[in-house]
Amino acid sequence: MGPLERVKQIEEGAATIAREENIASTEGVHYRECRKNHAATIGGYVIDGCEEFMASGDEGTPAAMKCAACNCHRSFHRRVGGNVRQCESHSIRT
Numbered sequence: 480m481g482p483l484e485r486v487k488q489i490e491e492g493a494a495t496i497a498r499e500e501n502i503a504s505t506e507g508v509h510y511r512e513c514r515k516n517h518a519a520t521i522g523g524y525v526i527d528g529c530e531e532f533m534a535s536g537d538e539g540t541p542a543a544m545k546c547a548a549c550n551c552h553r554s555f556h557r558r559v560g561g562n563v564r565q566c567e568s569h570s571i572r573t
Contacts, residue, residue, distance in 0.1 A: 508561035513546065515555040532556040
């Protein structure tokens with residue numbers, strides 16, 4: 480096995496691990512209302528009223544990150560549920 484073949488094998492393995500971690504981290508996660516401010520450029524505050532994220536495409540495709548209802552990226556929608564990992568310095572103390 481040559482050096483280029485080894486690099487390709489490492490890259491494919493890293494991509495597989497990244498996909499598996501991404502799937503594991505999104506279990507039980509739902510995305511609710513859209514929080515994108517459509518009037519931010521003019522100094523206002525207007526949201527579109529989209530109440531829940533609906534993927535435009537199949538999981539694993541770029542279209543899966545766009546909402547079919549409002550056409551916004553998934554990151555604009557409020558994330559609910561799932562296991563959120565935090566370090567000790569950012570945990571809530573009572």
